Amino acid sequence: MATIINADTSNGLKLTSDTSGDLELQSGGTTKAKITSSGLQNASGSAITSQAGKNKIINGDMRIDQRNGGASNTLVGTSTSHSTSAMMTDRWQLFLHGITNAQTYQQVTDAPAGFSHSLKITNNSTTQSVGAGNALTPRQKIEGLNTAHLNWGTSDAKTITISFWVKASVTGTYPVSISNNAFDRAYVSTYTVSSANTWEKKTVTIAGDTSGTWLTSNSLGINVMFGLDAGTNFDTTANEWVAGSKRSISSNVHFVANASATWQITGVQLEEGTSATPFEHLQYGHQLALCQRYYYQWNTSSANNFLMFAMGVGTTALYGDVKFPTTMRSNPSSVTYGSGWGRWLGGALTTISAIAIAESGTTSVTLNCTTTGVTAEKMYGVLPGGATNYIGFNSEL
Amino acid sequence: MTYKKITIESVNGANQEHIIIDNGDGSFTSFPVDDTNQEYLVWVAEDNTPQETDEENA
Numbered sequence: 001m002a003t004i005i006n007a008d009t010s011n012g013l014k015l016t017s018d019t020s021g022d023l024e025l026q027s028g029g030t031t032k033a034k035i036t037s038s039g040l041q042n043a044s045g046s047a048i049t050s051q052a053g054k055n056k057i058i059n060g061d062m063r064i065d066q067r068n069g070g071a072s073n074t075l076v077g078t079s080t081s082h083s084t085s086a087m088m089t090d091r092w093q094l095f096l097h098g099i100t101n102a103q104t105y106q107q108v109t110d111a112p113a114g115f116s117h118s119l120k121i122t123n124n125s126t127t128q129s130v131g132a133g134n135a136l137t138p139r140q141k142i143e144g145l146n147t148a149h150l151n152w153g154t155s156d157a158k159t160i161t162i163s164f165w166v167k168a169s170v171t172g173t174y175p176v177s178i179s180n181n182a183f184d185r186a187y188v189s190t191y192t193v194s195s196a197n198t199w200e201k202k203t204v205t206i207a208g209d210t211s212g213t214w215l216t217s218n219s220l221g222i223n224v225m226f227g228l229d230a231g232t233n234f235d236t237t238a239n240e241w242v243a244g245s246k247r248s249i250s251s252n253v254h255f256v257a258n259a260s261a262t263w264q265i266t267g268v269q270l271e272e273g274t275s276a277t278p279f280e281h282l283q284y285g286h287q288l289a290l291c292q293r294y295y296y297q298w299n300t301s302s303a304n305n306f307l308m309f310a311m312g313v314g315t316t317a318l319y320g321d322v323k324f325p326t327t328m329r330s331n332p333s334s335v336t337y338g339s340g341w342g343r344w345l346g347g348a349l350t351t352i353s354a355i356a357i358a359e360s361g362t363t364s365v366t367l368n369c370t371t372t373g374v375t376a377e378k379m380y381g382v383l384p385g386g387a388t389n390y391i392g393f394n395s396e397l
Numbered sequence: 398m399t400y401k402k403i404t405i406e407s408v409n410g411a412n413q414e415h416i417i418i419d420n421g422d423g424s425f426t427s428f429p430v431d432d433t434n435q436e437y438l439v440w441v442a443e444d445n446t447p448q449e450t451d452e453e454n455a
Contacts, residue, residue: 084443317405334428334436336420356415356427358407368405394436 002034046273055280056146057091057224058290060164060268062117064090065107066297067392072106076124080131087396089119090291091140098134099229101126101256111266112165112199114279118266121228128256132231136256137247141397142270143329144181144221150208150272152180152222157208162224163276164268165201168193170261172253175227175238176204179245181220185212186246190238193253201267203276209241218329220397224270228255228263292326297392300384307382307391308367310343312374318343318352320382323364324393331360332393335367340385343371345378349385365393402430416440 002022006014006029023035033048034041040048067087075086080098088094088105096103102124111118121138130136150158162176170193177188187209191202215221227234230248238249255261267279282290298307310320335357342349352369359366369382384390400418407413414430416437428436 082443313406319408333434334426336424336426339423339425354403354415354417354425354427356403356405356413356417357429358405358413366408370403370405 002036042273042275044274046275051277051280054271054277055269056142056222057140057268057270059090059092059287060266061115061279061281062089062092062107062119062266063284064288064291066090066291066295068107070107072104074102074104076100076102080134087295088138089117091294092119093139093141093396094121095137095139096135098131099128099136099256101128103136108264110167110264112201115165115266118165118167118264120262120264123256123258123261125260127259130229130231130254130256132233134229134231135227135234135247136229137225137227138265139223139225140268141220142222142224143397144215144217144219147214147221148216152209152214153212155210157210158272159205159207159274160270161203161205161273161276162268162270163201163203163279165199165266166191166193167197167199167264168262169196170253170255170258171196173249173251175225175230175248175252177225177227177247178206179223179225179247180209180212181215181223182213183223183245184243185209185214185241186236186244187241188236188238188246188249190249190252205274211241222270226265227252229253229257289326292324293329294396295392295394296324296326296328297390298322299390300387303384303387305384307384309379310367310369310382312376312378312380314376315374316370316372318369318371318374318380318382319358319366320369321364321366322391322393324362328362328393328395329397330395331362332357332365332395334394335365335391336394337391338384338389340389341369342383342385343369343374344381344383349383352382355391
């Protein structure tokens with residue numbers, strides 16, 4: 001037992017004392033917090049520690065959309081054996097294998113109270129019955145450095161709770177699954193959409209995996225997957241750890257079998273513990289910086305906004321550095337840019353036909369720009385050639 | 398979506414090969430031909446094959 005301090009609407013303050021040395025704080029007779037010899041605890045007995053950074057999901061409220069800026073995009077497989085993926089709102093990847101029905105994804109402003117944005121996926125107006133090995137999976141890959149404290153793969157593995165808001169046009173049971181980097185450990189839980197086209201909050205608690213290999217480096221630590229459709233190869237038994245690549249159960253909704261079906265999600269939080277706590281609303285700048293560890297996009301503010309100054313080498317190459325605003329997860333593996341780039345040394349722009357990463361680092365890259373008419377050792381401005389151009393550096397998992 | 402392979406000179410003077418993909422939406426993506434580069438490995442896994450320099454491929 002414990003000494004109880006209870007506040008309710010009948011008695012006001014009620015004190016029930018004992019000699020246990022423990023203290024419980026109650027509201028209306030329900031325990032909200034405890035102080036024991038182990039320290040401050042929540043109602044479930046889990047330690048209450050600093051809440052800052054509790055959410056291991058980045059951009060769970062879908063506010064950051066560097067790549068698409070709120071525009072819709074479509075992902076589709078070219079055959080029933082084709083795998084492909086695309087980044088939607090920052091950190092959120094849409095993976096599909098063998099889904100030939102086009103899937104549209106978009107950051108939208110339809111969101112439950114307390115949120116400003118959600119991520120929306122819309123199935124094509126045609127339908128597809130997925131094959132055994134096919135899958136459609138929105139997911140976020142969490143870096144191992146951010147999940148190391150969970151001690152997964154050891155006897156001290158910590159329990160996690162995933163909470164989120166979902167709105168879907170198709171009612172029924174959907175999977176939430178976890179896998180490791182090697183996709184040889186999996187846990188599939190489920191949630192039920194009860195009312196079509198209505199925001200509903202869902203919570204899933206998963207006991208940590210005491211087996212398997214869970215990376216704690218800057219590689220993939222925990223893969224959080226919200227399956228929308230999957231073939232029988234991915235089915236398993238719900239709510240238990242299994243070996244292999246699993247992400248669904250046999251009774252799950254088949255999203256792509258429903259013409260123009262929609263599914264939206266926001267407020268996604270993955271935290272240590274057995275219960276969900278309120279969503280951690282980060283300041284925008286903080287959240288943007290967290291996203292930029294994985295993808296940094298430079299957007300021009302005008303046609304005259306220099307990306308960098310670059311030195312001429314030979315007659316066709318320029319070399320210049322771009323510094324990143326935050327240290328990236330790893331050396332960027334690719335660069336994506338719009339059309340229209342040019343070199344400038346007074347007068348008109350001369351076209352830059354290709355941009356490539358000559359040297360890659362986590363705090364800057366040296367870019368090689370292919371162009372013409374270069375004078376060696378002269379410095380040139382690299383300009384976007386328009387008021388809406390961009391260049392993005394990818395270090396996603 | 399089309400792509401080409403270009404060769405550039407790295408800062409240390411060695412030649413580097415890069416894939417330049419025309420994404421078909423006015424954007425381009427480039428990455429080095431490098432078996433340790435995740436982007437390149439994913440691209441190859443999607444049944445793409447690096448071709449000779451400057452050859453366009455469907």
